[in-house]
Structures are given as structure tokens and as C-alpha cells.
Amino acid sequence: MKFLSAILFVFTLFLTNGESEFRESFSTETYNDILDKAPEYYLLEWKAGTKLSKRKAGLFIKIDSFDDQEVAVMVNGNQDPVLYASDVSTPVCADGECKLMHIRLYWTLLGEYAGFDTYPKLPLTKHDHDEFRKEDYEKLHKLLADDKSILKRRRIDELVEEPVMRNVNGVDALSGATVAEVKESVVSGALYSCYVAWHLTHGTIRDEIKTHTLSTLNANMLTDMLYSQNTDYQLFALEKMDSSQFIEHHSQTVRIFKTAVPLVRSIIAKEMPEKFRNRPELQRPFWEAFPEIDIGSRSLLLRHLESAPPYVGDIVSAQLGSMTKNQIAVFLEFLSPKKHTPELLKNLHSFADSENEAYSYLVKNYLEEHVP
Amino acid sequence: MYPFQFRKLFIICTIFYGCMAHCQDMLIEAESFDNPGGWVIDPQFEQQMGSPYLLAHGMGRPVENAKTKIKFSTDGMYHIWVRTKNWVPGNWEAPGRFQLKVNGTTVGKTLGLRSGWGWEYVDSVSVTSKQIDLELVDLTGFNGRVDAIYFSTEKKEPPTSKGKLTEWRKTIKAEPNVPPRIESYDLVVVGGGIAGCAASIAAAEQGLSVALIHDRPFLGGNASEEIRVHTLGIYGNFERILKKLDTEHYPNGSADAKLDQKKRDDNVKSYENIALFLNHRAYDAKAEDNTIQYVDARHTSTGERIRFIAPRFVDSTGDGWIGYWAGAEFSYGRESVDTYGEDWEEHGELWSPKEPDNAVMGSSVLWGSKETDKGHTFPEVPWAMPVARQYAKVAGEWQWEFSRPDLNQIDDAEEIRDHMLRAIYGSFYNAKQDSTNANRKLEWVSYLVGKRESRRLVGDHIFTFNDAKEGRKFPDGVVIETRDVDIHYQTVLEDEENPDFISEALFYKTPEYYIPYRSLYSRNISNLFMAGRNFSCSHAGLGGPRVMRTTGQMGAAVGLAAALCKKYNVGPREIYTGYLNEYLALIEEQKFEKIPETKR
Numbered sequence: 001m002k003f004l005s006a007i008l009f010v011f012t013l014f015l016t017n018g019e020s021e022f023r024e025s026f027s028t029e030t031y032n033d034i035l036d037k038a039p040e041y042y043l044l045e046w047k048a049g050t051k052l053s054k055r056k057a058g059l060f061i062k063i064d065s066f067d068d069q070e071v072a073v074m075v076n077g078n079q080d081p082v083l084y085a086s087d088v089s090t091p092v093c094a095d096g097e098c099k100l101m102h103i104r105l106y107w108t109l110l111g112e113y114a115g116f117d118t119y120p121k122l123p124l125t126k127h128d129h130d131e132f133r134k135e136d137y138e139k140l141h142k143l144l145a146d147d148k149s150i151l152k153r154r155r156i157d158e159l160v161e162e163p164v165m166r167n168v169n170g171v172d173a174l175s176g177a178t179v180a181e182v183k184e185s186v187v188s189g190a191l192y193s194c195y196v197a198w199h200l201t202h203g204t205i206r207d208e209i210k211t212h213t214l215s216t217l218n219a220n221m222l223t224d225m226l227y228s229q230n231t232d233y234q235l236f237a238l239e240k241m242d243s244s245q246f247i248e249h250h251s252q253t254v255r256i257f258k259t260a261v262p263l264v265r266s267i268i269a270k271e272m273p274e275k276f277r278n279r280p281e282l283q284r285p286f287w288e289a290f291p292e293i294d295i296g297s298r299s300l301l302l303r304h305l306e307s308a309p310p311y312v313g314d315i316v317s318a319q320l321g322s323m324t325k326n327q328i329a330v331f332l333e334f335l336s337p338k339k340h341t342p343e344l345l346k347n348l349h350s351f352a353d354s355e356n357e358a359y360s361y362l363v364k365n366y367l368e369e370h371v372p
Numbered sequence: 373m374y375p376f377q378f379r380k381l382f383i384i385c386t387i388f389y390g391c392m393a394h395c396q397d398m399l400i401e402a403e404s405f406d407n408p409g410g411w412v413i414d415p416q417f418e419q420q421m422g423s424p425y426l427l428a429h430g431m432g433r434p435v436e437n438a439k440t441k442i443k444f445s446t447d448g449m450y451h452i453w454v455r456t457k458n459w460v461p462g463n464w465e466a467p468g469r470f471q472l473k474v475n476g477t478t479v480g481k482t483l484g485l486r487s488g489w490g491w492e493y494v495d496s497v498s499v500t501s502k503q504i505d506l507e508l509v510d511l512t513g514f515n516g517r518v519d520a521i522y523f524s525t526e527k528k529e530p531p532t533s534k535g536k537l538t539e540w541r542k543t544i545k546a547e548p549n550v551p552p553r554i555e556s557y558d559l560v561v562v563g564g565g566i567a568g569c570a571a572s573i574a575a576a577e578q579g580l581s582v583a584l585i586h587d588r589p590f591l592g593g594n595a596s597e598e599i600r601v602h603t604l605g606i607y608g609n610f611e612r613i614l615k616k617l618d619t620e621h622y623p624n625g626s627a628d629a630k631l632d633q634k635k636r637d638d639n640v641k642s643y644e645n646i647a648l649f650l651n652h653r654a655y656d657a658k659a660e661d662n663t664i665q666y667v668d669a670r671h672t673s674t675g676e677r678i679r680f681i682a683p684r685f686v687d688s689t690g691d692g693w694i695g696y697w698a699g700a701e702f703s704y705g706r707e708s709v710d711t712y713g714e715d716w717e718e719h720g721e722l723w724s725p726k727e728p729d730n731a732v733m734g735s736s737v738l739w740g741s742k743e744t745d746k747g748h749t750f751p752e753v754p755w756a757m758p759v760a761r762q763y764a765k766v767a768g769e770w771q772w773e774f775s776r777p778d779l780n781q782i783d784d785a786e787e788i789r790d791h792m793l794r795a796i797y798g799s800f801y802n803a804k805q806d807s808t809n810a811n812r813k814l815e816w817v818s819y820l821v822g823k824r825e826s827r828r829l830v831g832d833h834i835f836t837f838n839d840a841k842e843g844r845k846f847p848d849g850v851v852i853e854t855r856d857v858d859i860h861y862q863t864v865l866e867d868e869e870n871p872d873f874i875s876e877a878l879f880y881k882t883p884e885y886y887i888p889y890r891s892l893y894s895r896n897i898s899n900l901f902m903a904g905r906n907f908s909c910s911h912a913g914l915g916g917p918r919v920m921r922t923t924g925q926m927g928a929a930v931g932l933a934a935a936l937c938k939k940y941n942v943g944p945r946e947i948y949t950g951y952l953n954e955y956l957a958l959i960e961e962q963k964f965e966k967i968p969e970t971k972r
Contacts, residue, residue: 153856153879231866235720263721263865266777270727294868299778300729325488325787326778358461358487 035074035085039106041141042115044083044230052082057212061205063090071107071205073212080221081109084209088200094127094192101193109213109221110232111206113144126189136187143185143194144201150181151198159191226252234264238271246275247282254285262294269293269300273307280309287315291322302327305334313339317347325359332366345371396446397524399544400506402426402438403673410435411508414517415587415653415672416821417786419693421489422537423519424653424672428470429819430513432751432797437473438508444499444523451527452494454483455519459790460755461487467755468516473507484516490532491522499523514753515793515819551668551677557583557647559934560667560682562654565593566603566920567904567927568688569617569640570610574931576643577613577962580938583680584646585669587653588820591636593690593904595619595920599822600629600738601770605921608852609959610928614921616640624770625738627816652678654689659698663898667694684899684934684944688927691782692827692906700897701830704780705730706911714837714912719878722861724837724912732911733824733860733918734775734875735785737792739817740767741800748813750804753797760798763871764805766812768796773824773875775862781826789821795873824860824905824918831908832945833890840885840916848948849886850929850959853922856881857915880915887917889955892930893944901930901944932958 033054038046052074060068069090074083084107091098102122106114118124124132124140132140143149151159159182186194213221222240225233226249234256246253257268268286276282287308290298305312316323316331323331335344348371352363403413403424415424428435444450452474458466468484472494480495497504510516522530531537541547559575561568564586572584594601595618603618616639622628640646652669659665667680687694692702709715709724716723725731772795774788775781781788796817803809838844840857857880863870891908894900902908903926905918917923933947936955940946947955 148876148878153881239726261866262868266729266865267721267726270725270729294864296777296865299776324778326784330778356463361487 035083039104039115039117041117041137042106043145044108044114045228050076050082052076054085055079057084059084059205059208059212061086061088061200061203063088063200066090071209078220080218080224081213081216082224083107083109083114084111084212090196090200092192092196099125101196103197105197105201107201107205107209108230108232109209109225110236111209111213112147112232113201116141116144124190124193126187127192128189130189132187132190136190139187140190140194140197143187144198146185147202149185149198151185151195152202154182156192156195159195223249226256229259231261231264234260235267238264238267243275247279250276250282254289257286257297258289258292262296265293265297266300269297270303272301273304280311283309284311284315287312290316290319295324295327298323298327299330302330302334305331310339314341314343314347317344317351320347320351320359320363321354321357323359325362328359328362332362335366335370337370340371396444396448396450397522397526397544398442398444398450399541400440400442400521400523401675402508402518402520404675405438405440405506405508407439409438409508411438411510411518412819413673414819416789418653418655420783420786421519422534422541425517425519426508427819428468428508428510428513428516429817430510431814431817432753433513434510435513437510438518440506441503442506442523443503445502447498447500447502448525449496449498450523450525451496452479453491453522453524453529454494455489455491455522455530456484456486456517457489458485458487459515459517460794462755462758464754467512467514467753469511470516470518471509471511472521473505473509475505476507478509482511489519491529493529496527514797515790547677551670551679553677554679554681555583555647556681557581558682558938559583559684559686559931560585560680561686561688562667562669562694563593563686563688563690563904564588564591564640564648564650565688565690565904565923566595566614566617567923568593568686569636570613570924570927571686571688571901571903571931571934572640572646572927573613573616573643574610574928574962575934576645576931578932578935578958580645580935582643582646583649583682584640585649585652585654585667585680587651587672589650590633591640591650592617592633593920594822595629595632595636597627597629597633599818599820600625600627601736601822601920602626602629603921603924604919605853605855605917605923605925607921608925609850609963610925612963612965613928614924617924618921624736625740625768625816625818627740649678654693657685657694657697659897662699662896664694664698664900683941684901684937686927686930686934687829687900687902687906688904690823690826690905692829692902695829695894695897695900695902695906696827698897698900700894700900702827702906703830703910704827705732712834712836712838712910712912714910716837716878716880722865723859723878730777730780731861732775732781732826733914734773734862735781735788735792735824736768736770736773736822737789737796737818737820738768738772738822739796739800740815741803741812742815744811744813747810750801750814753794753801756794756798756801759791759794759871759873760802761871762802763795763799763874764802765799766803766809771874771876772796773860773862774873775860775875776872781823785821785823789819792821792873793817793819795871825911825914827906828909828911828914829900829902829906830895831891831893831902832895832948833888833908835887835891835907835909835913835917837880837910837912837915839887839913840882841880843883843885846886846888846890848889848952848956850889850892850956851887851917851922851925852884853887853917853925854882854884855916855919855922857912859912859915882916885916887922887926889929889933889952890948892926892933898943898945901934903927903930929959932962 035052054072057073059071071086073081092101104117108114226237411426414427558580560583562585572582590596619632651672654669656668708728714724860875864872904923
């Protein structure tokens with residue numbers, strides 16, 4: 001039904017020569033081929049002085065009944081790809097009425113949503129033709145940044161219907177929670193625009209962009225990704241790096257370990273000892289970061305106790321207060337009298353004697369059993 | 373007056389145990405109190421902390437006293453200890469505080485203060501009447517807990533460590549290893565979730581005598597009115613049976629679960645050849661030559677023990693306990709992406725990790741509140757705030773889920789449940805600070821952990837994500853599903869600002885897929901079926917068929933297989949190798965209700 005509406009709308013535009021008028025008006029609004037400031041809504045860091053130029057990438061988004069929309073690659077002075085961009089115009093249809101939505105979308109090198117720009121004379125509008133306010137654009141930005149949005153798995157007609165709670169055995173009906181989640185995530189009065197924008201951004205173009213990037217990937221791009229704050233870039237770079245690159249970028253890897261999200265940390269925590277197997281001094285900053293990292297990453301680090309450098313006992317024993325009960329248990333199980341150093345024993349006693357530590361009894365028991 | 377009915381109490385008086393000559397002592401299991409008042413019996417963590425216990429689950433309002441009478445054989449001065457724990461140790465008043473009353477008088481100090489399960493000394497009392505009234509007085513309504521109360525004329529604290537405590541308990545109860553009651557059946561099904569119920573019905577309909585052992589008063593497991601998760605998935609070959617057991621599609625946590633509860637309980641009880649052992653928790657299984665000889669179970673309040681003997685057993689415990697005790701191979705955690713080639717590039721590490729790890733989908737504790745026509749206060753819960761932080765909500769759904777790499781969903785289930793209780797109480801407290809919620813009252817909080825994933829017993833076939841993704845056909849594909857493969861992860865992994873008790877789901881759209889019968893019996897234990905989330909699968913393979921209509925299909929499938937096993941006196945594997953056609957024909961045949969000869 002919506003599809004038919006779109007066709008009808010475009011057909012009408014042709015009859016009235018509306019599309020050519022629109023195209024003219026839109027082209028005067030489109031951004032030029034140089035990007036020298038951050039997009040208005042943008043997820044990545046934008047370094048001062050960055051200047052990106054537009055190049056053809058041979059990528060297109062297909063929109064039913066409309067021309068293919070070109071997706072260009074934005075390259076830096078070294079001609080390395082940095083972003084992908086597309087000036088998109090697409091019909092949005094609701095209740096038999098269609099209108100065009102104009103937006104400039106950006107993708108990361110891995111095909112993830114990076115941000116958008118709007119055209120001052122062609123603002124996004126809601127179903128009732130009200131223009132988007134700033135907070136609406138911000139909400140759209142947040143929605144597009146969510147690659148697992150509830151919009152992903154639902155047809156648009158499912159999202160506008162009232163939920164059916166009972167008598168639906170065998171049917172995966174929409175629950176009240178789902179409806180609430182949709183309401184919370186989309187711009188009020190602009191469900192259709194949000195839906196279309198999300199599916200454009202997260203459609204098959206994602207994989208095509210990534211494939212294009214992989215075909216042009218070089219060491220500079222990989223390094224830039226490693227030094228980015230973007231989680232996907234960090235994960236991608238860590239995955240591609242070999243041991244020598246880990247050593248070359250040791251400081252940055254430590255920095256990421258301290259500041260990245262737990263998912264990224266978990267990769268480093270799992271792989272760090274292997275990557276720095278013969279360089280115990282390079283492992284030290286990761287163990288010293290113990291109090292700064294999340295519980296899960298600490299547990300992953302503790303899995304390496306047996307193969308860890310000897311200094312680790314001293315470091316971890318000073319952090320018992322930040323460990324969970326099971327983590328303390330794992331550490332105590334790893335210990336044996338031959339691993340006792342004066343520093344370690346001092347830390348154990350200090351923790352065991354503390355009145356404010358909930359799990360001091362574990363260490364007390366250990367000391368009673370193993371330290372005469 | 374309370375209607376004291378003297379149930380069989382485990383009030384054991386031993387002489388000379390751990391005492392000097394003339395010493396008397398007595399152990400009272402809290403779950404055996406004559407009248408638990410507002411306290412509830414919580415048997416979920418028996419395997420970890422040693423016993424069912426009484427829990428003051430008042431959702432912030434102190435519950436009614438639990439009461440019992442105790443008879444002493446000898447008067448004298450007795451020292452009293454209570455086995456308890458402070459479930460949130462920290463720099464605040466312990467949330468689960470309580471006191472003990474003897475003959476109506478409060479004895480000793482406030483209890484529930486020690487970190488970790490163990491004994492707290494109460495005081496000494498003089499017993500002169502050979503019978504006393506004992507009461508547990510909840511002070512907070514926030515989940516105080518009592519495992520046991522120990523009286524001794526000698527001031528010597530009982531052991532705390534798990535191993536020593538178990539031995540001490542056995543000795544003081546003078547409990548022989550073999551349960552006093554022994555029962556024999558054609559099939560013993562352990563776990564009365566949807567899978568266990570379906571297995572029991574399917575086998576019973578084929579004429580087998582079935583024992584169904586379940587540790588709660590209600591059937592259904594995660595679908596029961598005590599946990600309230602709706603059933604998802606399709607009926608496959610077993611619509612007739614599963615419609616006796618499943619739920620409507622109410623929101624998770626809805627009180628509508630009660631309607632389906634009655635249907636389910638009535639249906640299972642309608643089979644004369646299903647011997648239903650509600651409130652019995654299995655605690656051991658013994659295999660010889662890789663064949664299970666028996667399963668032992670204990671009543672969750674009276675402590676009465678029964679040994680169940682059968683030629684074949686079904687493990688529908690969810691945690692794979694029967695297989696675990698019997699020595700069945702099992703797995704836990706996430707396989708590496710290369711183990712079974714379960715990659716989904718779009719979600720990478722979140723879906724299947726490069727290196728194997730112990731991450732699993734978490735457990736939920738559902739809850740809800742309701743608007744009323746008058747104001748309701750909710751107390752401050754400082755001990756909950758480190759978990760809830762600023763999160764403010766008035767109800768929970770499936771996303772309220774907790775898993776953390778340092779916690780095992782089985783060994784640490786109590787900590788996981790308690791973490792969720794902190795999340796719930798703290799989030800509700802935050803919501804109550806908003807004046808629009810002034811009339812809102814906390815209506816229901818489950819105290820049972822609704823688990824998604826734990827041990828997975830290994831069968832002849834390990835069902836993987838690829839089996840689902842490719843819709844692989846098997847000659848023995850007895851379970852059919854169309855539901856997306858749906859794997860959860862904790863959102864805190866992507867942003868540390870997120871609450872650590874909220875999850876996100878990744879959905880992989882699949883064609884129709886099939887689970888082979890070979891995933892429903894143990895590879896190395898010759899007479900063990902499994903149905904439910906502990907069936908043979910990989911972590912990613914569990915993502916689709918872990919929902920309850922699918923696990924119900926598994927149950928029905930093994931119930932029918934058990935009937936053929938009996939007919940030919942063979943093990944589960946032989947049904948695949950020797951009787952597959954007959955098995956598939958039986959599955960077809962059972963789809964429609966038969967009219968009994970007498971009614972034709």
C-alpha cells in the first residue's frame with residue numbers, strides 16, 4: 001500500500017514536472033564537494049583542519065521508484081577514505097499521503113551510521129507538516145546511531161497498530177513493551193520519516209561500504225582507526241593488528257584499555273598476554289589498570305594469572321577492595337606460599353584486618369590456612 | 373492464635389555430638405517451621421549454600437512472623453545460633469535484619485548482619501518447660517533470610533565451610549545415606565517446567581508410569597505464576613499436548629500468568645499415571661557404568677527424602693543437574709567463533725567470540741507496580757543504589773537481565789537474584805521520587821531467578837546456530853521452530869553508563885529449522901534424556917529454541933521416545949539407530965486425541 005502511494009506520488013510529480021523543479025531546488029541546497037567542518041549531527045571526532053573531498057565510490061542506494069542515490073567516499077589529503085556521504089531524497093508515505101525527505105547521510109568506513117546534515121531550506125517535517133525542532137533532530141540522530149533499534153525487525157504497519165495482548169497463541173504479537181520502546185525511540189509525529197531514515201542508513205549499503213573500505217584499506221587508515229574513540233574502529237583495528245603492531249602501538253593500546261567500553265577492553269584482556277608474551281614489562285600497565293576497568297574485564301585478566309609475570313601478585317593484592325567475591329576467590333586459589341612476597345602479604349593482612357570490607361573474611365581464612 | 377499443625381520437623385536432638393558429656397543440641401531447619409507466616413520457602417540455592425531457607429520477601433514491608441514450637445528432651449541453658457547472611461554487606465544498615473523471639477520475648481541482638489552464609493550467635497536462653505515457642509521477626513521486609521536455628525548447651529559454633537557443614541548436618545540429623553522411601557517408575561522426569569510437564573504427559577499418554585519431580589508448588593518453571601514469562605515459539609508436532617501447558621501472550625510479569633497456571637496444573641494432575649512430586653528438589657543422582665540408577669529428592673519444607681528408581685530419566689532441571697551428578701558431558705559459556713563456525717559478522721564479538729569465554733545469557737527477575745487511589749511510600753534503600761544508580765522504572769520486562777563474567781548462573785544464582793532485587797528496589801525507589809508516582813505501589817516482585825542459559829548437556833548431536841541459520845533437515849528432526857535466533861548481551865558492554873542489569877537482544881532471522889532427536893539424549897549416559905534449555909546445543913544454538921513452546925516440544929518428543937524405549941527395552945540412542953520410523957510414526961499418531969474404547 002505504501003509502495004503504491006509512493007509510485008503514485010512520483011507519477012504525480014512527473015505529470016506536473018514537479019520532480020525537475022524539486023531537483024533544481026534540491027541541487028542548489030546540496031553541499032559542495034568539500035567537507036571542512038563536522039556534520040551538524042556527528043558521532044566521530046572531527047580534528048581541526050580536516051578537509052575532505054568527495055570521490056565517486058561506485059556505491060548507490062536504491063530507492064523504489066526513484067533514481068539511485070549515489071554514495072560518495074570522502075577522502076583526506078592523502079586520498080585515504082575517511083567517511084562516506086550521500087545526499088538522499090526519498091519519499092515518505094503515511095496514510096496515502098507522500099512527501100519527500102531530504103537529508104545528507106554519513107557513514108563510517110565500516111558502513112555504520114556516522115551522522116547527518118540537513119538542508120536549511122528543506123527541513124525535515126512531521127506527519128502534520130510541522131518542522132523538526134532541534135530536539136527532534138537530536139532524537140533522530142540517537143535513533144540512527146542505534147543499529148539494533150526496534151525498527152530493525154518490524155514492519156511499519158506493525159509499529160502503528162495497537163498491541164494485541166491475548167488470544168494470539170502461536171503468533172509473535174507485539175507486546176506493550178515493544179510499543180513503549182518504539183514511542184521512546186522515534187520522533188513524535190514522525191514515525192514514518194524515522195523508519196525510512198533508519199532503514200536507508202542501515203540497509204544493504206552498510207556491507208557495500210565496508211567492502212569498499214576493505215578494498216582500499218592501508219596502514220594509515222588502520223592506525224587512524226586504532227587512535228579513534230569509535231568503538232567499531234577500535235575493535236576492527238585490534239582484530240587486524242599483529243603482535244608487532246601491538247608492540248608498536250603499545251601506549252595507545254593501554255590507553256584504549258583504560259578508556260574504551262567494556263566490549264573493547266574484553267578483547268584486549270583476552271589477548272594481551274599472548275600479544276606481549278615475551279615482554280612482561282609491557283604487560284605491567286594493563287595489570288596496573290586493574291582498579292580502573294570494569295568487573296568483566298578484570299575477570300578476563302584474572303584468567304591469565306597462571307602465566308602472568310611475577311609482579312602481578314603484588315599489583316592484584318593491592319586491589320582486593322575493588323574485586324568481587326568470586327574474583328578474590330580466584331586470586332586466592334591461584335596463590336600459594338611460594339608466590340608470597342612481603343608486599344603481597346602486607347596487602348593481604350591489611351585487607352583481612354579491614355572492618356569495612358565485606359569479603360575480608362575470605363582473605364582471613366586464607367591467611368589462617370596458609371600463613372602460620 | 374495460629375493453627376499450629378505439627379508437621380514432621382527436623383528437630384533433632386543428639387547427645388554427645390560435638391559436645392562434652394551431657395551436652396544437648398538441636399537443629400531446627402527454618403523451612404520446616406509449623407507456620408512460616410509471611411516468610412517464603414526458597415529452595416533455589418540448596419546446592420550452593422546447603423539448604424532451602426526462609427526468606428522475608430515483603431517488598432519493603434516487614435512480613436508476618438514465622439512461628440514454630442520446639443520440644444526439648446532436657447531442660448537447661450541453651451546457646452542459640454542462627455544460620456543467615458547479610459545479603460548486601462556494605463556501609464549501610466543490612467537490608468535483611470530480623471530478630472528471634474523465644475516464648476514471646478525477643479532474644480539477643482538484631483540478626484542478618486554477617487557477610488556470607490554462616491552462624492550468628494543470638495544469646496543463651498533457659499529452657500524450663502521442655503517446649504518453647506520460637507518466632508522469626510522480620511524487621512525490614514527486604515529479604516532477610518534464615519536457613520536454620522541451632523540450640524546447644526555447649527557454646528560451640530557449628531561449622532561454616534560447605535563441606536564440613538554438610539557432614540555436620542548429616543550427623544546431627546542422624547540421616548542415613550539411603551532415603552527411607554523408595555519409589556519405582558517407568559520414567560522419572562526431574563523439573564516441572566514446560567519441557568518436563570510435556571515429557572510427563574507424552575509418556576503418560578503412552579501408558580508409562582511417570583514420576584514428575586518439581587521443587588515448587590506450581591508447575592511451569594519460567595512460565596509459572598511465580599516467574600511469569602510468556603511462552604514463545606511454535607507448537608511443531610505437539611500442539612495438542614502443548615496447549616495444555618502454554619500461556620497466552622501477556623506481557624512478561626503480568627498477573628495473567630495465574631490463569632494459565634490453573635490450566636497447566638489441572639491438566640498435568642488429570643493423568644492418573646503421573647505421580648506428581650511438587651515441592652521436591654532433587655539433590656543427587658547416581659550412575660553406574662554410565663547408567664543412572666536413581667535420583668534422590670528431598671521435600672523442600674519437611675525434608676522428607678525419596679529415592680526414585682527407573683530405567684530411564686529425563687533431565688528437565690534447566691541447570692542439567694541430573695546429568696551433572698551422573699557424570700554426563702556438558703558445556704557452559706560461549707564457544708569460540710571457530711568451534712562451530714557460528715560467525716555473524718554484523719555483531720562480531722557480541723554474537724560469538726574469537727576466544728571462548730564464560731559469558732552466557734543472563735537471568736531475569738520480573739516485577740511490577742500498580743497505580744492506586746491513595747498515596748504509598750517506599751522506604752529508602754541505600755544498599756540498592758550502587759546497582760540501580762539513577763535508573764527509575766515502575767516495572768520490569770525481559771530486558772531486566774543479569775549476567776557477568778565473574779558470576780556463574782548456577783553457582784552464583786543467589787548473588788544474581790540478589791543483584792536483581794537491588795536493581796528493582798533501587799529503580800522503584802528512584803521512580804517514587806517523581807510525584808506522578810505518589811500513588812504507585814509495588815505490587816509484585818518475583819524472588820525466583822528466571823534463567824535463560826546454564827549447563828548444556830552434550831548429546832549425539834550438538835545443535836548449533838548454523839543448524840538454525842541454514843534450516844538443516846535431519847531424519848530425526850522432531851522439534852520444529854521458526855523463531856529467530858535471539859542472543860542477549862548486557863548493554864553495559866557497549867556503554868558503562870548503562871545499568872548492568874539491562875540486556876539487549878540480537879535477532880537473526882532464520883528459515884524454519886529443526887532440532888534432531890539426537891540432541892535430546894546424553895552422549896555418555898545411556899539412559900538420560902534431556903529436554904529444556906539444558907538440551908545439547910552450543911551457546912549460539914540455544915538462542916532460538918530456548919523459549920518454552922520449543923522446549924515443550926523437546927519434552928513431548930522425549931516422552932514419546934521413552935515409551936518406545938520401554939517397549940523394546942532399549943536406551944534412547946537405539947530409538948534413533950533402530951526404531952526411528954516407528955518413532956516418527958508415533959509422533960504423527962499422537963497429534964490427535966484418541967477416543968477411549970469405553971466411550972466409542
